[in-house]
Amino acid sequence: QESRRLSRKFRKSSPVPLDAVSHPMHSPWLFRKKILLLPQSSSQKRKTEWSSDSGEELEEDLPEDLDPEPKHPWDVETLCGLEMTLKRQRVYLVQPEHHEVFARLLEDPVVKRFLAWDKKLRVSDKYLLSMVIAYFSRAGLFSWQYQRIHFFLALYLANDMEEDNQAPKQDIFHFLYGKSHAQRPLFHKLRYQFIRSMGWNTWVSREECEEIQTYNPELWVWGRDRTLNP
Numbered sequence: 001q002e003s004r005r006l007s008r009k010f011r012k013s014s015p016v017p018l019d020a021v022s023h024p025m026h027s028p029w030l031f032r033k034k035i036l037l038l039p040q041s042s043s044q045k046r047k048t049e050w051s052s053d054s055g056e057e058l059e060e061d062l063p064e065d066l067d068p069e070p071k072h073p074w075d076v077e078t079l080c081g082l083e084m085t086l087k088r089q090r091v092y093l094v095q096p097e098h099h100e101v102f103a104r105l106l107e108d109p110v111v112k113r114f115l116a117w118d119k120k121l122r123v124s125d126k127y128l129l130s131m132v133i134a135y136f137s138r139a140g141l142f143s144w145q146y147q148r149i150h151f152f153l154a155l156y157l158a159n160d161m162e163e164d165n166q167a168p169k170q171d172i173f174h175f176l177y178g179k180s181h182a183q184r185p186l187f188h189k190l191r192y193q194f195i196r197s198m199g200w201n202t203w204v205s206r207e208e209c210e211e212i213q214t215y216n217p218e219l220w221v222w223g224r225d226r227t228l229n230p
Contacts, residue, residue: 094137099215101143102133105151106221114152114175115221122168123159125226130209131158138198152176153187153194161202 105111118124135154136146152172159169177183195202213222 094133094212094215096215097143098133098136099212101136101146102129102151103216103219105146105148108148108151110148110175111151114172115224117171117175118168121224121226121229122165123163123171124155124224126213126222126224127206127209128155128158128162129221129224130212131155131161131204133212134204134208135194135198135202138201139194140197149176149187149190150194153191156187156191157195157202158204161204 106115115124132151132154135157136150139150141150152175156169156172159166163169173181173184173187176187213219216222
């Protein structure tokens with residue numbers, strides 16, 4: 001009788017029914033697990049889904065031959081007592097095929113005329129041209145898909161990113177379309193699509209540019225050093 005009286009007293013004072021505490025669907029741990037679940041990185045190679053009906057966690061493993069351990073692109077640069085400095089590893093996506101595409105487009109007659117015209121290297125010095133290769137590596141196209149227009153889209157974007165004086169790059173339109181202005185809106189639409197294909201990743205470091213140049217240091221365009229211009 002005493003235990004029944006205490007049970008009735010507990011039911012009165014508790015806002016949650018007793019049987020709800022033991023019921024798995026009302027357990028606070030179920031919801032806590034769902035709230036505290038950290039987002040998984042793509043390198044964990046595991047996809048987690050939550051069913052809206054049951055709240056159950058479903059996991060689908062990827063093939064076993066993939067490395068299950070996440071790869072973190074960080075190196076320990078210095079370690080002093082309890083303080084640690086991390087340095088991001090250099091990760092380059094440029095492949096030999098991107099260098100080959102670039103070399104092929106340098107033989108395009110319009111590209112040749114444009115580079116010969118830019119004697120002061122205002123639009124096409126060696127760093128801006130290195131960025132063209134970097135953008136080719138990020139856009140995700142097959143090597144045979146890159147054409148003259150992609151060279152100029154990448155070069156125009158490199159000038160957008162690096163040059164304070166935006167006027168010289170407007171001469172690109174003259175070499176592409178002559179005096180006609182009708183195609184310029186299409187060019188800017190293609191530029192937007194090109195940037196989107198790179199995942200909006202348009203920044204290229206000087207270090208990466210120099211790394212690109214070391215792949216084939218004898219290529220003639222790497223002699224286009226603006227600092228050596230009179």
